[in-house]
Amino acid sequence: MSIPTISLSQSRATLIAAIRDACLSHGFFQLTDHSIPTSLQSSLFGQMATFFSRPVSIKLHSTKQDHIEGGYEEFRKYSLETGRGKPDLNEGFAIGPAFVKNQWPDETVYPELSGFRKTCESYYAAMHSMAREVGGLIAEGLGLAKDYFEEYFKDELAHVRLIHYFRPDTVAEETEEIGAGAHTDWTLITLLLQDQIGGLKVQYKDTGEWLDVPPTPGAYVVNCGDLLARFTNGVYVSARHKVLAPPKGLHRYSVPYFSDGNPEYVVDVLPMGSEWKEWVGDRKGEVPKAERLWEPVTAGDYFQSKWLESASGGNVENGLGLGA
Ligand SMILES: O=C(O)CCC(=O)C(=O)O
Numbered sequence: 001m002s003i004p005t006i007s008l009s010q011s012r013a014t015l016i017a018a019i020r021d022a023c024l025s026h027g028f029f030q031l032t033d034h035s036i037p038t039s040l041q042s043s044l045f046g047q048m049a050t051f052f053s054r055p056v057s058i059k060l061h062s063t064k065q066d067h068i069e070g071g072y073e074e075f076r077k078y079s080l081e082t083g084r085g086k087p088d089l090n091e092g093f094a095i096g097p098a099f100v101k102n103q104w105p106d107e108t109v110y111p112e113l114s115g116f117r118k119t120c121e122s123y124y125a126a127m128h129s130m131a132r133e134v135g136g137l138i139a140e141g142l143g144l145a146k147d148y149f150e151e152y153f154k155d156e157l158a159h160v161r162l163i164h165y166f167r168p169d170t171v172a173e174e175t176e177e178i179g180a181g182a183h184t185d186w187t188l189i190t191l192l193l194q195d196q197i198g199g200l201k202v203q204y205k206d207t208g209e210w211l212d213v214p215p216t217p218g219a220y221v222v223n224c225g226d227l228l229a230r231f232t233n234g235v236y237v238s239a240r241h242k243v244l245a246p247p248k249g250l251h252r253y254s255v256p257y258f259s260d261g262n263p264e265y266v267v268d269v270l271p272m273g274s275e276w277k278e279w280v281g282d283r284k285g286e287v288p289k290a291e292r293l294w295e296p297v298t299a300g301d302y303f304q305s306k307w308l309e310s311a312s313g314g315n316v317e318n319g320l321g322l323g324a
Pocket residue numbers: 163180185192194200241242243254255256
């Protein structure tokens with residue numbers, strides 16, 4: 001059993017149906033034959049390796065100042081698994097849209113980082129278009145117009161997060177350590193690029209089994225987030241996933257694009273089209289209010305509440321920011 005791999009170069013109808021099946025079963029799939037250039041992916045990985053290899057004191061100069069901004073996020077800053085009580089073994093660099101403050105490293109002071117900002121901005125723009133494209137395919141699969149989510153994507157407060165996972169010397173090899181604790185994403189969809197190290201696992205809702213998401217060069221791992229689950233009243237799966245810490249000496253790099261939406265957008269059960277009937281059996285038509293699983297929420301409020309939960313210490317007994 002593994003998550004499906006779906007090629008973007010097939011007939012639109014087949015593609016839409018394949019994505020819908022994946023959203024209904026695993027909530028995860030890999031997308032191949034997309035239009036993101038390999039050269040952009042490799043320059044991004046190159047820039048990430050250079051940035052994260054700088055001393056912490058330098059990286060701290062570009063520390064992110066609040067939840068919507070971009071910038072450096074220290075090792076062990078977050079704990080994604082509610083109640084696990086331990087911080088995740090990763091550091092990151094968040095990139096927000098141009099209308100928020102991004103704490104870029106000063107490339108005149110650190111010439112080794114020249115091109116970092118430009119590469120990150122190109123990558124962000126490419127991911128925003130890809131998210132809109134995938135959003136269109138998902139909308140059509142729900143029997144809605146292709147541009148149904150346009151208002152959601154307009155002035156979207158999405159973030160790309162450059163992530164660097166490693167096991168510090170102080171953490172024994174034999175301990176089972178977690179790079180990112182089990183969680184669901186807070187997004188409509190997430191588009192993730194991962195390197196060849198592996199360690200990402202997704203829980204299959206029917207059996208509880210943890211399935212590997214095997215590294216596939218250049219492919220995007222796409223998953224449904226909590227907002228897509230809310231839009232579909234829980235029919236599309238926002239699956240739990242986690243990342244194991246790499247073995248000592250190995251470094252894993254991954255890059256999710258979190259489609260968190262326009263902060264003002266109200267997320268509520270969709271007016272599902274006629275096809276909804278055919279593929280969801282007895283849950284047909286517009287889902288009656290009495291059966292709704294969640295109350296409407298703005299995308300911005302949802303993002304803020306989840307961010308505070310993972311960063312405030314809510315998931316870690318003695319607070320966060322413990323440093324490496
Ligand atoms: O690094 C990965 O493979 C996944 C990261 C992730 O799930 C997250 O940051 O939400």
